Amino acid sequence: MQIVNIDDPNDPRVAPYQDIRERDLVGRQGRFIAEGKVVLDVLLSTARFPVESILVLENRLTGLDAVIAKAPPGLPIYVASRSVMDSIAGFPMHRGILAVGRRRELQGAEHLLDTLPECALIVVLVGISNHDNLGSIFRNAAAFGADAVFLDTTCCDPLYRKAIRVSVGAALKVPFASFPDPVHLMAELVAKGFDCLALSPNGDSEMRDVRPAKRSALFFGTEGEGLPPPLLARMQTLRIGMVRDFDSLNVAAASAVALHHFSAGRF
Amino acid sequence: MQIVNIDDPNDPRVAPYQDIRERDLVGRQGRFIAEGKVVLDVLLSTARFPVESILVLENRLTGLDAVIAKAPPGLPIYVASRSVMDSIAGFPMHRGILAVGRRRELQGAEHLLDTLPECALIVVLVGISNHDNLGSIFRNAAAFGADAVFLDTTCCDPLYRKAIRVSVGAALKVPFASFPDPVHLMAELVAKGFDCLALSPNGDSEMRDVRPAKRSALFFGTEGEGLPPPLLARMQTLRIGMVRDFDSLNVAAASAVALHHFSAGRF
Known part of the structure; x- marks a missing residue:
């Protein structure tokens, strides 16, 4: 463990933490920011993504021992005072715990798809463009043991800072992949033995009456518009x-209810 | 219907709409702000709260006919240009639809409690201090037909602007009341024939195994701390x-899952 005190907000070693909010908008060139103790714990425990460094407020370091013990050897842990940390971030950083990870x-x-277990529960998202909703859906997916999340290219980024935070780290834990065309993905899923089920306020079947299959794929669309009609026309709708x-449930709430139903018997 | 054009942001008739964000913090002396078409529709349809006026962006008026038709006769409908509206509100008002209601x-x-039907499903909240969570819980309560929400005095205000918005108007629809002591309320509920059930990550019973009673009261506590131990010690925990x-589910997601389970057979 390599503790490094940072006194200068312009120290190049903390450059990836500078102007956090502005950087949210322009992107981080292959990096992401994880915030808070719980998220850092998930990042280090699951080790799905490489960690480049940690930046901690000096008075938060002591409480982090058990989490930091999970860090790979030699990981730089930068420690700063409140004023230096706020200057780096560009706004008051109340949590005082940040890490930079590298995207894969x-x-x-x-x-x-090829890596999924024989009994599998997956989430397929089409057009979820709100980071709160996306983060919440990942959190629900992790809580109910979903094996993967598939996002179409109109969904927002699960590794956006707010999405990671709202997911309490689930975006760093649950494997995800992107796909261009929901109808094509559905055909692939069917070929691999998945029951493909579309959640929709006007669905044909009451969800309670549908028993979880060995392999289930739950499709969720954006609030308002919902899933695209050409997709709905080919699927069982619940x-x-x-x-x-x-007004119908928020899509994140709907994902919690559906994942709960389809994860019955898995724990 | 009384359409009034507003050209001056300082027109005293629109004073309740001025400096919306600052006013969120200091309070509105018995008023609340409803935002957006769906929320306005709920406010006018349910008529649980008196409406004082509506303020609409000029180019949004046409799309509002069906909603405004539900307004009480003589309700002032103020119409403003984009620049006047933004000046009144103090920030860009993208939605362009606002109303002022009066608290009761x-x-x-x-x-x-005395007004509840014989078959009743209610939500009891202790220490929910986040407006997003509170608004989401109200939305779920409305979606699953809960008859009332009871809030202890440490919960935040359901009529706070953001809570109403997140609830998509449910905070204006589902009856709610405040109470000081959860243990005392629980005793009252038991006396009135309610099954009192505490949702807790360490609950003794798996929720799926519990059948909804004729009268069910679902208790939710704050994330992190959860419900107070003296309360949990007296209740069936799920x-x-x-x-x-x-990390456990977000409390709003937990409320969706639990309300779905306990509303079985109600629709």
Whole structure:
């Protein structure tokens, strides 16, 4: 463990932490930011992504011993005072715990499909462009033991800082892959023995009446528009029983309810 | 319907809409702000709260006909240009649809309890201090037909602007009441024939194994701390089956899963 005190906000070693919010918008050239103790713990425990460094507020270091013990040998741990840390980040960094990770090349959906276990529960997302919703869906996927999340290319980035934070690290844990065409992916899933199920407020079957299969793929679309009609026309559609005169559930809440139903018997 | 054009951001008639964000913090002296078409529709349709006025961006008025038709006769509908509206609000008001409602005196929990139907599903919240979570819980409560939400005095305000928005108006629809002491409320609920069930990651029973009673009260505590131990010690505790090594569900997601389970057979 290599503790390094940082006194100068412009120290090049902490450059990846500078101007965090502005950098959210322009991108980080293959890196991502993990925030907070729980997320750091997931990042280090699962080790799905390489970690480049950690930046900690000086008074938070003591409470982090058990987490930092999981770090790979030689990982630089930068320690800064409150004022230096806030200057680096460009705004008050209340959490005081940051890490920079490195993205891996995004695996193709077909490759990820081949790695799934015989009994599998997966989530397929089409057009989820809100980081809160995406992070929450990942959190639910991790909580209910989903094996993977597949995102079409109109979904937002699961490794965006806010998405990781809202997911409490699940975006760093649950394997994910991107795909271009939902209809094509569905055909692949069917060929691999998946029951493909579309969650939709106007679904034909009440979800409670559908028993989880050995391999289930749950499709969720954006709020408002929902899943594209050409996709819905080819799939079994499920509705979650609810009051008729109220706006439907938020998509993240719907994912929690559906994942709970389809993970029955898995724990 | 009384359409009034507003040209001056300082027109006293739109004073309740001024400096929206600052006013969020200091309070609105018995008023609340509803934002967006869906929320306005709920506000006017349910008519649980009196509406004082509506403020609409000029180019949004046409699309609002069906909603505004539900307004009480004589309700002032203020119409402003983009620049006047942004000046009033103090920031860019993308939605362009606002209304001011008047709070009613908060009813006591005992009074609300007396109004509940014979078959009832209610939500009891202790220490939910995050407006996103509170709004989401209200949305789930409305979607699954909960009859009421009870909040202890450490919960945040359901009529805070963001809570109403996140609830997509459910905070204006589902009756709620405040109570000081959860143990005391629980005793009252038991006396009125409610099964009182505490959702907790370490609950004794798996939720799936518990059949909904005629009257069920679902208790949720804050994330992290959870429900207070003296309360848990007196209640049946339920866990939602999930992966053991991951951080538990967000409390709003847990409320969706539990409300779905306990609303079985209600629709």
